[in-house]
Amino acid sequence: MTFYNWAIRPLLFRVDPERIHHLTMLTSARFGRSAGIRSALANLYAPDDPRLRVSLAGLDFSSPIGLGAGFDKNGEAAAVTSRLGFGFVEVGSVSEMPSPGNEARPRLWRLTEDEALRVHYGCPSDGAYVVFARLRAQKFPVPLGINLVETNTGTPTSAEHAAEELGRTIGRFLDVADYIALNLSCPNIPRGAGGLFDEASQLGNLLRVCARHSNLPPVFLKITPPGAPDDPRFIDSVLEAVAPFAFVKGFILNIPNRQPYETLRTPRAALDATRGGITGPSLFEPTKMALRAWYARIDRSQHILIGVGGIRSAEDAYEFMMSGASLVQVYTALIYQGPGLSARLNRGLVRLMERDGLTNIAQAIGAHARP
Ligand SMILES: Cc1cc2nc3c(=O)[nH]c(=O)nc-3n(C[C@H](O)[C@H](O)[C@H](O)COP(=O)(O)O)c2cc1C
Numbered sequence: 001m002t003f004y005n006w007a008i009r010p011l012l013f014r015v016d017p018e019r020i021h022h023l024t025m026l027t028s029a030r031f032g033r034s035a036g037i038r039s040a041l042a043n044l045y046a047p048d049d050p051r052l053r054v055s056l057a058g059l060d061f062s063s064p065i066g067l068g069a070g071f072d073k074n075g076e077a078a079a080v081t082s083r084l085g086f087g088f089v090e091v092g093s094v095s096e097m098p099s100p101g102n103e104a105r106p107r108l109w110r111l112t113e114d115e116a117l118r119v120h121y122g123c124p125s126d127g128a129y130v131v132f133a134r135l136r137a138q139k140f141p142v143p144l145g146i147n148l149v150e151t152n153t154g155t156p157t158s159a160e161h162a163a164e165e166l167g168r169t170i171g172r173f174l175d176v177a178d179y180i181a182l183n184l185s186c187p188n189i190p191r192g193a194g195g196l197f198d199e200a201s202q203l204g205n206l207l208r209v210c211a212r213h214s215n216l217p218p219v220f221l222k223i224t225p226p227g228a229p230d231d232p233r234f235i236d237s238v239l240e241a242v243a244p245f246a247f248v249k250g251f252i253l254n255i256p257n258r259q260p261y262e263t264l265r266t267p268r269a270a271l272d273a274t275r276g277g278i279t280g281p282s283l284f285e286p287t288k289m290a291l292r293a294w295y296a297r298i299d300r301s302q303h304i305l306i307g308v309g310g311i312r313s314a315e316d317a318y319e320f321m322m323s324g325a326s327l328v329q330v331y332t333a334l335i336y337q338g339p340g341l342s343a344r345l346n347r348g349l350v351r352l353m354e355r356d357g358l359t360n361i362a363q364a365i366g367a368h369a370r371p
Pocket residue numbers: 068069070071073092093108117119121123147183222254279280281283308309310311329330331332333
């Protein structure tokens with residue numbers, strides 16, 4: 001058991017999760033302003049094993065393990081999170097205009113029996129202008145992704161409107177983002193049924209709008225398949241829609257848990273008292289299935305997959321990579337395991353590579369899919 005799990009987590013978990021998160025952001029912002037703390041963190045945690053280095057989509061990663069979107073929605077903590085041993089960090093989701101997100105509280109719950117979280121934030125954001133101003137003066141030791149979403153105004157928007165908005169918001173971040181992730185899958189924004197860009201024609205329109213910028217960094221699409229995670233018709237429709245747009249370099253598959261009663265230990269009554277998207281280990285198996293299905297169909301010279309959903313251990317990260325992910329992200333495990341998580345995952349990955357005789361982590365990518 002780590003010191004975090006034994007001494008710190010019990011204290012943090014006594015307080016409302018959104019409040020603790022807010023305090024974590026304030027503390028990180030303060031720590032991040034100190035050059036001494038920044039370099040101490042880097043010395044303590046930075047991935048330093050050359051076998052973990054990968055170059056993908058024109059970017060160099062010191063480890064394939066990144067921090068997923070949602071932890072640092074407003075770029076307050078990036079000076080700290082980028083020195084915790086992650087190979088890349090994703091800030092956001094950021095929307096063009098400031099938004100308080102969903103009004104009803106609480107809107108974040110811990111489902112401790114499942115090491116999960118339940119989220120009904122509805123993409124609160126300080127807005128693109130403020131987040132850009134916060135990030136622009138800083139230099140980060142690892143690639144910085146900016147995850148964008150349409151502004152949650154409390155009423156549903158149209159795909160055309162959201163496309164124009166996302167196109168403008170990308171423009172704001174061209175100078176700071178090493179990559180852009182378009183969050184086409186936020187489950188908590190009022191939208192009616194399904195995602196705004198599930199239809200290939202709407203996705204094509206969004207990408208045409210983005211293509212007005214001539215100097216785009218790599219763009220990854222964070223997508224929730226509307227049906228089964230491995231539905232080949234949906235995969236092919238997305239691949240067809242993105243084919244004309246070379247700036248799309250890959251996909252982050254966001255597979256929801258649509259059967260919480262059947263898959264979680266948390267009692268039904270406790271689940272009924274919460275709402276929103278479920279994160280954590282219950283996403284692991286369906287996401288693995290999705291990764292395999294997408295990996296079988298993508299053109300690997302054009303696109304990569306980023307695996308996120310329920311990773312708790314190096315074994316989990318390795319399995320996602322063997323299933324086709326070139327990079328992976330974690331979020332919920334950071335809440336349950338604390339800031340030593342990424343360094344532990346990095347060390348574990350090296351051990352697994354040594355066990356399997358790999359000399360670089362890239363050799364693991366899609367290994368399960370090879371004959
Ligand atoms: C509290 C919370 C807020 C999140 N906010 C965002 C977000 O703003 N944008 C986004 O793309 N994903 C968001 N996510 C989803 C995570 O990036 C990730 O896809 C998901 O949590 C599954 O990974 P995990 O099981 O490792 O947490 C959020 C997740 C959590 C727990």
